[in-house]
Amino acid sequence: xxxxxxLTKKFGDLTAVDGVSLRVEEGEVFGFLGPNGAGKTTTVxxxxxxxxxxxxxxxxxxxxxxxxxxxxxxxxIIGLVPDSVGLYDDLTAYDxxxxxxxxxxxxxxxxxxxxxxxxxxxxxxxxxxVAAGAFSKxxxxxxxxxxxxxxxxxVLFLDEPTVNLDPESSKTVRDFLLxxxxxxxxxxxxxxxxxxxxxxxxxxxxxxxKLMAVGxxxxxxxxxxxxxxxxxxxxxxxxxLNALKxxxxxxxxxxxxxxxIHVVDPGKENPxxxxxxxxxxxxxxxxxxxxxxxxxxxxxxxxxxx
Amino acid sequence: MDNCNxxxxxxxxxxxxRYTIIVLPLLISILFPLVIKFEGNKNGGIPAAVLxxxxxSFSFFFVIIAALLxxxxxxxxxxxxxxxxxxxxxxxxxxxDGEILLGKSIAAFLPTITATYAxxxxxxxxxxxVTHSTLGYLYFPNWTIGVILLLLAPLxxxxxxxLNVIASARVSDVRAASQLGALxxxxxxxxxxAGEIGLISLDTNNLLxxxxxxxxxxxxxxxxxxxxxxxxxxxxxxx
Numbered sequence: 014x015x016x017x018x019x020l021t022k023k024f025g026d027l028t029a030v031d032g033v034s035l036r037v038e039e040g041e042v043f044g045f046l047g048p049n050g051a052g053k054t055t056t057v058x059x060x061x062x063x064x065x066x067x068x069x070x071x072x073x074x075x076x077x078x079x080x081x082x083x084x085x086x087x088x089x090i091i092g093l094v095p096d097s098v099g100l101y102d103d104l105t106a107y108d109x110x111x112x113x114x115x116x117x118x119x120x121x122x123x124x125x126x127x128x129x130x131x132x133x134x135x136x137x138x139x140x141x142x143v144a145a146g147a148f149s150k151x152x153x154x155x156x157x158x159x160x161x162x163x164x165x166x167x168v169l170f171l172d173e174p175t176v177n178l179d180p181e182s183s184k185t186v187r188d189f190l191l192x193x194x195x196x197x198x199x200x201x202x203x204x205x206x207x208x209x210x211x212x213x214x215x216x217x218x219x220x221x222x223k224l225m226a227v228g229x230x231x232x233x234x235x236x237x238x239x240x241x242x243x244x245x246x247x248x249x250x251x252x253x254l255n256a257l258k259x260x261x262x263x264x265x266x267x268x269x270x271x272x273x274i275h276v277v278d279p280g281k282e283n284p285x286x287x288x289x290x291x292x293x294x295x296x297x298x299x300x301x302x303x304x305x306x307x308x309x310x311x312x313x314x315x316x317x318x319x
Numbered sequence: 320m321d322n323c324n325x326x327x328x329x330x331x332x333x334x335x336x337r338y339t340i341i342v343l344p345l346l347i348s349i350l351f352p353l354v355i356k357f358e359g360n361k362n363g364g365i366p367a368a369v370l371x372x373x374x375x376s377f378s379f380f381f382v383i384i385a386a387l388l389x390x391x392x393x394x395x396x397x398x399x400x401x402x403x404x405x406x407x408x409x410x411x412x413x414x415x416d417g418e419i420l421l422g423k424s425i426a427a428f429l430p431t432i433t434a435t436y437a438x439x440x441x442x443x444x445x446x447x448x449v450t451h452s453t454l455g456y457l458y459f460p461n462w463t464i465g466v467i468l469l470l471l472a473p474l475x476x477x478x479x480x481x482l483n484v485i486a487s488a489r490v491s492d493v494r495a496a497s498q499l500g501a502l503x504x505x506x507x508x509x510x511x512x513a514g515e516i517g518l519i520s521l522d523t524n525n526l527l528x529x530x531x532x533x534x535x536x537x538x539x540x541x542x543x544x545x546x547x548x549x550x551x552x553x554x555x556x557x558x
Binding site for chain 1: 405551
């Protein structure tokens with residue numbers, strides 16, 4: 014659905030986005046994680062045909078980003094929730110959505126049905142006749158999301174949708190995104206909220222001008238420091254250690270009666286490890302898996318680029 | 320705090336726009352007939368031979384009004400959306416640059432021309448009330464006011480709208496856009512002054528020539544406005 018190849022954006026001497034290549038499949042929720050100034054917003058703006066790319070290529074639904082004719086087609090099939098909501102404060106919630114529905118050339122019936130559907134889903138239907146200027150930050154954010162969905166886009170881009178929101182509003186927005194995920198909507202989510210990315214996204218890209226890593230949250234956690242299996246034994250003797258050395262496993266450390274082993278896939282490796290220990294006469298008291306978190310992975314990758 | 324500032328700025332702009340559009344044409348449409356009525360009542364009145372020229376000059380003020388009124392709306396059009404942060408979602412819709420500029424222009428043109436026509440109607444009714452007794456006939460409507468209201472005033476409004484929209488898309492500050500846009504007031508005032516000091520006559524033929532020049536400028540400015548509308552710069556270079 015979304016594909017970029019060496020996508021680059023320079024502002025004078027400053028490289029904001031440096032050779033980003035990624036692929037987002039249809040129905041996938043892709044999270045873009047990165048610190049402030051990493052190029053997340055610039056990437057989204059390029060993909061939404063709001064600003065030009067300096068070099069590289071990008072395609073959305075096989076339409077070429079940067080091609081004038083295709084840009085219009087891309088803008089028809091995407092929805093954007095920018096970092097600033099940018100609603101018309103004097104217009105009611107309903108009129109804000111209706112205006113955008115007209116810009117997307119939705120029929121009157123389509124507009125009426127979608128406005129009702131999304132305002133109800135986001136808990137704003139009762140406030141449909143209230144001016145957007147009177148809304149709280151959370152309500153405005155929800156209205157901005159409804160605005161981006163009014164024409165039922167194939168791809169939804171969200172730029173920091175929960176930033177500056179209180180926990181309750183953040184949860185409502187997150188829950189709504191999870192609802193959209195169930196509907197198999199392709200979502201490109203810019204965030205620096207690791208928990209949010211982990212909960213919502215199928216895959217995550219870590220960006221710091223360059224794309225540092227891409228993978229599922231689990232893959233990213235593993236890719237950085239791997240995982241450790243910690244086995245507590247009644248007693249660690251030579252027979253147990255020799256049995257473990259015969260297995261093709263990662264680094265192993267012994268600390269009193271505890272053995273720590275670096276593993277790649279605990280689900281596959283741990284049964285063999287435990288079996289080898291037991292067959293060597295060891296008494297296993299407990300087995301636990303220590304993993305690095307997405308935060309560890311994120312911090313390590315971001316530090317590497319500094 | 321930001322929201323408060325933006326809100327108060329928005330309200331202030333709205334009030335300015337409302338007052339400018341309503342008050343200015345109303346003032347001109349009532350003030351000039353009052354001056355003629357007042358002058359007519361003392362020193363034997365305005366000579367009948369002078370009155371038509373004077374009325375033509377006053378009529379030209381509606382061209383100046385048409386050029387001046389779009390400034391608060393059109394100058395705010397693009398830069399205002401940027402300030403209110405509503406430009407990015409707007410630019411993300413499948414609207415073309417031409418459609419955005421046309422929409423902004425129509426939004427500034429329609430209230431301008433409505434207010435100009437409303438003011439001119441009041442002006443003509445009040446002036447006819449005066450001329451009926453002084454000249455013995457109704458001075459308006461005539462060909463001159465016809466050319467002014469149906470040709471030159473709309474063309475001047477379009478010129479002003481385009482210049483203001485260009486200014487609004489090029490600057491990053493609402494005040495700068497207004498100040499630049501208000502420059503449109505000058506050439507039409509210069510024509511008025513030239514008419515007053517006898518350099519040109521603001522008769523129907525000359526008004527048609529001026530209209531043709533303004534129409535040509537309208538076409539040139541529209542091309543410039545679409546050619547200079549840069550989404551990249553608007554989104555990335557403005558603070």
